[in-house]
Amino acid sequence: MSTASTRLPEGRYGRSADERADRKLKVIGSVLGAALLVLLGWFAYHYVVDNxxxxxxxxxxxxxxxxxxxxxxxxxxxxxxxxxxxxxxxxxxxxxxxxxxxxxxxxxxxxxxxxxxxxxxxxxxxxxxxxx
Missing domain, CATH: 2.60.40 (Immunoglobulin-like)
Incomplete structure (x- = not known):
């Protein structure tokens, strides 16, 4: 068996490291975006209610x-x-x-x-x- 042809087929054994990192960044961005929206809503609610x-x-x-x-x-x-x-x-x-x-x-x-x-x-x- 030659070592030159031991490359694994593309896409067969899961995602590449770059794809996993991209997905992780998307999840983190979504969570932070949702947290920001909740925070803005909380401030807006208290501004209106407390006035x-x-x-x-x-x-x-x-x-x-x-x-x-x-x-x-x-x-x-x-x-x-x-x-x-x-x-x-x-x-x-x-x-x-x-x-x-x-x-x-x-x-x-x-x-x-x-x-x-x-x-x-x-x-x-x-x-x-x-x-x-």
Missing amino acids: KINVEVYTFETSATSVKVHLRGDKDAGIKGYCIVRSQSEDGAEVGRRDVRFAADTTDIDQVVTLQTTSRGTTAEIVDCQAG
């Missing part, structure tokens, strides 16, 4: 030195909370910012606040609302 304050800008009026902002919304009873309200100038620079706090016993929010501005503001927006 117990729902406030929006109803109207606003601007002047040269201030912006009067009418906030409306609701929050869960028994929790304190706050929203950060800001105004920007026409070029997008922030010209005023204020934290608006809500008492624990308040559930319906209907409040007018005035932001003092460094120049004329053209917008009024809520940056963030948090319980606590």
